[in-house]
Amino acid sequence: MTVLHVFAYVMLQLAIPKRIDSLGYNFPVYSTDICPMTAKEWSNASIQLNCNETHGYHCVPDKNFSSLIQFCYPRGRSIPFQKGNCLELAYTGILNHVKCGHFIYGCPEKDYFSNEIYRYPACLRLVAKCFAADLNCLRKRYTMIDGREKNSTFNREQSLEEENNATGFIVAVFSLSILFLILCGLVAVLYQKIRKLQRSIDSALKEGYFSF
Template identity: 35%
Template sequence: MDFQRTSWMVALGAFLSSCLLLYECRKLDGYKFPVWTTKSCPRNKTEWDHHSSSFNCNDESSYACLPNENFTELLEFCFPLQVLSIEKGICLYLRKVDSKVNWYNCSRFQQGCPTEHYRGSTIYEHPSCVSLGRGCFLQEPSCKSVTETPFQGTSSDELSTNYSVWVMIFASLLTIIFISVVATLLFLFFRRRKLTCMHIYLRRYF
């Protein structure tokens, strides 16, 4: 019984996780290659390797996670270069009109502007380049004054709360469906039994 309960919970968790991923990520049109939105870019090498393997980029491309040109969303995609080299003092973003990577001078950042050359595959070492407000980088001096809620991603507490809510909703739906099915089957069973008894009664006395 415990094994069945555990298996059911694992399956439920996988289903809800998939639903959350579908809700948080969506494919965008208008680019020359597949581009997906994401709530946050990888924060360490382990996460980077996991995302990179999930995208399964070919030998002539590499996984990348960068802001869009409006600095309102983070994007994941396979960029058609094996190595994405980035100079110090700049952050990159993906432009939609030609699907090319452009540079942004981050010298005015309060902190976190890269001080050495780096690669796109190590963007997690420079989180300021992928931490966005509503139309700006959070480390821009003017960004926090017009942005109340960071757009960097969802905290673990929020994810836990959202997950619990989804579990409760899904469990409630399963309960309602189960009760409805049982009630329908019982109704049909007793209705059939009543008709059978009535048929026997009629044959006996008439």
């Protein structure tokens, strides 16, 4: 196999959409970094996935807003939606509207069909599980992430304080134990000296060195 063949094979593998089975949809969905942005790109993507009139090609955010997904929708090629809404693939596989009137730009201003969503790029751009144009969602996400980081920092500081306290307790117990052993040793030595002195006195009394 030549280098050219290897290169062609690698490019072909990269071009094959990656199927996602972990989202619980009733039909195959495939991850994609970007959705088609023109009618021609939409048509080419439809051909690549082998979609048709009854199972029409679509590309929208998944129900967790974690990524963009493309799929052949079993309910048809062109579903009408009202203005003021973007789309998501909800539940087990239902194209659902997502209100976007609060977006800072790009919310559809007139009714449209689902296979025309490419005309509204703001509905196809995600950041941190939010639409890029949805500042309210982004603020909430930032607050949540920032809160987790602060909580994590607090937990680390708390763990460090508990560790320091435990270390201090161990040192204190060890020090008291050493002092107790030293005290026991001194008492034992003193006791031995007292016993020796007592024996000396008893011995002297018996030999008559002391008289009363």
